Amino acid sequence: MRTQATILTLAVMLFGISSCGKSEATVQQAAPPAVAVKAITVEQKQVTAIDEYPSTVVPKNEVELRPQISGTITNIFIQDGQTVKKGQKLYEIDRSKYVAAKQQAEAAVAIAESNLARITKDVERYERLIEKDAIAKQQVDYAKADLLTAQSQVTAAKAQLESAKTDLSYTLVTAPFDGTIGISQVRLGAQVSPGQPLLNTLSSDNPILVNFSISEREIPRFNRLMKGNDNPDSLFTISFHDGSVYPFIGELVTMDRAVGRQSGTINLRVKFDNPNRDLISGMTVSMRVINQDYGQQVIIPYKAVTEQMGEYFVYVIDNENTVSQRKLELGSLLGANIAVRSGLKPGEKIVFEGIQKLRQGAKVAPEMLPSQL
Structure with a gap:
């Protein structure tokens, strides 16, 4: 009897020990130990981020200087790379024939105006005579026709004079605005024609x-x-x-x-x-x-950020040392740090090292690090 009682007692003890082991294993499976991580407190910092x-x-303003008339370059008034003012003389093309053309046009205008004055007086005289029937009407009509022709001749002569003046003005190439002249593409004695060659380029500064x-x-x-x-x-x-x-x-x-x-x-x-x-x-x-x-911005170490499918997250630690993933809108990269435009507030705690060991809702044992900014 004593032997049976001893055996029964040992069996009960072994069963109890086995039950305790299973209970402890179950507790360990349900509550894994807290993960050791390093954490920091979110801060703001004065920054100036630049794109x-x-x-x-x-x-x-920029313009290519080209000749408008034919002729020979007789003067270059500027040095390469010189700063010039609006209206300043830059190049001169031989003026002699254009001066002569202007004088000839002026003479033609004078002749046409003289002829117009003579015919105008004739018409005025004929009109007085026609009132007295002292002249044939046909002669008056001829005189009026001559007057119209003379007027047209004056107009044509003046137009020719304006053309001659324009050509003469083109013999001087001047700066259309203030700026810096480039390297001259022609030398004294060079033959030029309308549009060719390029003389120089002028740019405003x-x-x-x-x-x-x-x-x-x-x-x-x-x-x-x-x-x-x-x-x-x-x-x-x-x-x-x-x-x-x-x-x-x-x-x-x-x-x-x-x-x-x-x-x-x-x-x-x-x-x-x-x-x-x-x-x-x-x-x-x-x-x-x-x-x-710009200004006071939330800044965190870029090392604390994880990327998933093009979105960015950090692990935030709550008051019970439980972590949760938080989606962020990131701003400019500032060396080893990055600006956070939304998703975090100053004073919150985030995981800085040990991220790879974490999952949503995990318990952590954070070691708080000093500022990393």
Whole structure:
């Protein structure tokens, strides 16, 4: 009997031990240990984020200087690359025959006007005589016809004089606006004819324009700038290839009429002061436009962000140390950090390291790190 009781007692003890083990395993399966992660507190920071666009410098005015008449270049009044003023003499074409043509035209006008004066007096005299029946009416009619011819001759002679004056004016090629002249394409003694060859090119310098293109999705933003918004978004600067930044701020002045059908982009034009000719026509520069990530913005390390199917998320830690995925709208990349336009508020805690071990609703044991900004 004592042996049976001992065996029964051992069986009960073994069963109890087995039951406890199963219970502990069940508890362990239901509540896995908290995941150790490193976390940070979301902060705001003063930032100035900039979008950059490849750009080209273009003059506000530019003209090819070409001869309008035939002749020989007799004077070149400027040096290559010289700054010139509107109306300044640049080239002279041999004037001799054009001076003579003008004088001849002036003489023709004088003769025609003299003839017109004589015939006018004859007509006036004949009209007085016809009132007294002292002259044949046919002679009066002939005189009036001669008067019309004389008037036409004066008109033609004056037109010829104006043409001669125009040709004479073309012997002097002058600057149509202030600017910088290029390298001369002709020398003294060169023979020229209407339109050929190119004499030089003149470009205006100050102000100067910079052209760049944007995608059609950016049009609403730049339309707001065109309407005179005083937001810092309206600040435009440019940088050179050596990294230096042009000291003057530009003004958005023109948006093209239509989006390119093939490119899906539209051209814009910004005006800059250029007193020192630092910007030269044809230069390629980078247009820098301050975007909406300006001022106090939520900034987080880009390392904390995960991407899924083109959308961006972070793991947010609540007061019970449980994580949940939060979708974000991201802004500009700022070195190792990124601006968050929506989805987070300052003071919230997010996972910074250990993201790969997490899932929605997981418990974490966060180690709070100092600011990473």
